Amino acid sequence: MKVSLASALGTCFGVKDAINLAMDPQFKSELTIVGQLVHNRQVNESLKKNGVALVNDIDDIDSIKTKKxxxxxxxxxxxxxxxxxxxxxxxxxxxxxxxxRVHKTIKALVEKKYFPVVIGQKDHVEVKGIVGDLEEYVVINDENDLEKLRAVKKRKFGIVSQTTQQPERVESLVKKIMEMDCVDEVNFINTICQPTRDRQIAVRELADLVDLMIVIGGYNSSNTKKLVQVCEEKKIESHHIESTSQLNREWFVNKKHVGITAGTSTPEYVINDVHKEILKIAEELKVPEEQVV
Ligand code: SF4
Structure with a gap:
């Protein structure tokens, strides 16, 4: 059984910088993070171990005990x-x-008199931040939301996307918006971030070569779920795990080539642990040469 890592996977620079800032010794026991710094359980656990406090969101302001x-x-x-x-x-x-950059882009579109539209998940913290300062807006997650555009009775729409969306989905939704009879003009600025694109391209390429994909990342990580979606579209058996302990040996029986990918908030040590464990399973499942006919 061959085991391959995707050519781009794991923690992006945005997440690395945020974790490094939170782990700075100057903050020890004096910092509260408002919301999950990244959507990854292991990272949040190590922050807590370091004395950093976490609250779910701004509604928990009264329970914050630190000044910073x-x-x-x-x-x-x-x-x-x-x-x-x-x-x-x-x-x-x-x-x-x-x-x-997405915040700035949508503000610039509003200044140019476009009605602001975000393609993404309306309850995702990133999207809440993008629209949080706007007076009016529409969030489109899928085709079912398109009629919301008719309801606002505007004809010029400025569109951005959540950074972790799948490019093909976003482009298809933008095309459908352009075709709506209530729309005169669309100014679409693609704000999917490069690390997300790189990971999606890499998982697509790897999915063409393997018969099983292991996707590592938080269950609440948007971009990790998108990597799983790519595997589903490619009709490749895939399993989304958060850590090595969730690997099931049965998945690997009779597999010839296994791929590994990970979302942008998955730490390197978690990827390395999973990789090592899969190599171990591959070794255990090896058919002894004398049994090969
Ligand atoms: S996924 Fe993209 S937008 Fe989000 S933190 Fe990483 S680089 Fe930044």
């Missing part, structure tokens, strides 16, 4: 940061620059 607070890599609306400052907190901002 941190905004996550997913970004937040300016008014949330203001609310924290007004409450007397020192705000450290770990927002990924590529998320901030």
């Amino acid at each position: 607070v941190m905004i996550t890599a997913h970004g937040a609306a300016e008014k949330i940061k203001e609310k924290l400052r007004d409450a007397g907190f020192i705000v450290y901002d770990a927002s990924c620059p590529l998320v901030m």
Whole structure:
């Protein structure tokens, strides 16, 4: 059984920078992160071990015990940061620059009189941050949401996407919007981030070569779920795991080539552990040469 890693996988620079900032010794026991810094259980556990406190979101402001607070890599609306400052907190901002680019892009579209539209998941923290300072907007997750555009009674739409969306899905939705009879003009700026694209291209290429894909990442990680979706589209057996302990030896029986990929919030040591364990399974499943006829 051959085992291959995707050519691009695991932690992106945005997540790495955010974790490094949160782990800075200057903060020890004096920092609260507002929201999950990244959607990865192991990372959040090691932050807690380091004395960093976590609260789910701004609604938990009353339970924050530290003076210093941190905004996550997913970004937040300016008014949330203001609310924290007004409450007397020192705000450290770990927002990924590529998320901030989406905030700037949508504001620029609004200034040019386009009605703002975000393609993404409306309850995702990144999307909440993108639309949080806008007076009006529409979030489109799939075709069922398209009629929302008719309801706003505007004809010029400025569209951006959540950074972790699948490019093909976004392009197909934009095309459908352009074809709607209630739409005169669309200004679409593709804001899917490069690390997400790289991982999706790499998983697509690898999916053509393997008969099983192991996808590593948090169950609540949007971009990890998109990697699983790519495997499903390619009709490749895939299993989404968070850690080595979830590997099932049965998955590997009679497999010739196994691929490994991981979302942008999956730490390198988790990928290495899973890789090592799969190589071990491959060794155990090896058919002794004298049995090969
Ligand atoms: S997935 Fe993209 S946007 Fe999100 S933190 Fe990583 S680089 Fe930034």
